[in-house]
Amino acid sequence: MARLNDDAQWIVLMGFIVSFSLFFLGIVINQSTVVGQTTAEGVLEFPKNDILDIRSEVLQSSKITVAADFDDVKKDISSIALSRKNAIVSFRVTQAPPGSTYTKIIDIHYNNGVTAYNETTNY
Amino acid sequence: MVNSEGQLFTIEGLAAGLIMLLTAFIVVSTTSIYTPGDTHISDMQLEQLGSDALRMMNTPNTSADSAESALQSIIKNNDTDRFRETFLWFCNNKTGGAYDILQFSTDVYYRNTPTTSVNRFHFTESRKPTGGEHAVRVTEWVQVDNTAGGSMPAEVDNRVQAVLVEVLLWRD
Structure with a gap:
């Protein structure tokens, strides 16, 4: 990295932060399907x-x-x-x-x- | 070793690619947020509707002529027509507009004293189930006085007994 221009490190950092936060949002959305199912099953199975x-x-x-x-x-x-x-x-x-x-x-x-x-x- | 001057641009490109991929993933997945759990909501409503209809039919009469509930006398007299009419009326009736399109199939479970086994006889149905229906099961306990003179099917004991009325209910 010696001779490289390192002016834009903030842009790279923000890029990583944004992409990782989007990734975690995706995980949260995936989890919501499981939560919805267990809730409905809990209500259905309660006699x-x-x-x-x-x-x-x-x-x-x-x-x-x-x-x-x-x-x-x-x-x-x-x-x-x-x-x-x-x-x-x-x-x-x-x-x-x-x-x-x-x-x-x-x-x-x-x-x-x-x-x-x-x-x-x-x- | 190749020229390594553009490494930051490469990393930035990768990051941008990731962002675009994940955005696309989120946009696509928001359309399918209809979770497996949501399909159960209509089942729950149907189950509640069926239970309420049976409960209404099994509410004892306050009139002087008979203390029996409608369901009790229906089961006792094997009155399948009245069951079909009343149950469909309760289930499919709406405040206004066309009737709903619920269908049902009913079985009655009873205990047989000599064999001490729980047996079943088919009571009535609004339409023959094909097996492909997405049906819910609702039940109601009914106390029947099937002592001598009762007109339940011959295989049912002639005594006071509790039977379980099971209704499969589905939307056509």
């Missing part, structure tokens, strides 16, 4: 409707007065949820203690391996 639905079905089943029918429905819910939703569902309905404002205490457990939902509700 919001499944849980709401199981919950309303359990509350409805708690109204069943015949013990044999209740056991049948309980088995239906557990086995169909396992085979169609890959979710373990179990619930229990107990009578509230005498003098309570509520008539029943309901425990619901839901677990599909990713999302677990547990609830104890007075009904």
Whole structure:
């Protein structure tokens, strides 16, 4: 570089800076596709409707007065949820203690391996 | 060794080339920012729409004649026509203008007591799926009283039971 004219070093430097910053901007844009996908998948895979639905079905089943029918429905819910939703569902309905404002205490457990939902509700 | 006087010009040329290439890359890639995730947004909306329609159908009646929800009596009486009409009406209805073009296919899953297996019977559909549809699956639990006199298909037990109504929903 001895005999070389070195007047324009700033131009070279700016050229490098601009090209590298553009390169990193390109990386950022590439990443945005991955982020969009994981977000959408996260929302899709969260079993919001499944849980709401199981919950309303359990509350409805708690109204069943015949013990044999209740056991049948309980088995239906557990086995169909396992085979169609890959979710373990179990619930229990107990009578509230005498003098309570509520008539029943309901425990619901839901677990599909990713999302677990547990609830104890007075009904 | 060749004459090395023009090295700075070479470097500047390289830098300029890089800048132009990267600008072109960014300009081209901005047109395809439609990410794979964005395709899921319409799926999510369709899923929500289907769940809401089923939920509306499964909302218990407040009238005095029957406490059963529409969906309960539809499944209990195997009333496929009413299901098709109601479901399509809920899904395709709009505030104004032409109807939407959603199609569905419905199966019902039930537990068989003797074999303790979960079985399925096909309920109804608006159009036969070809397999190429981009469908979403929406479900609803329904409690059916299929004791003696129930008109569900013969293979379903005659007892009070919970069945799962599964609907494949797609836009034609």
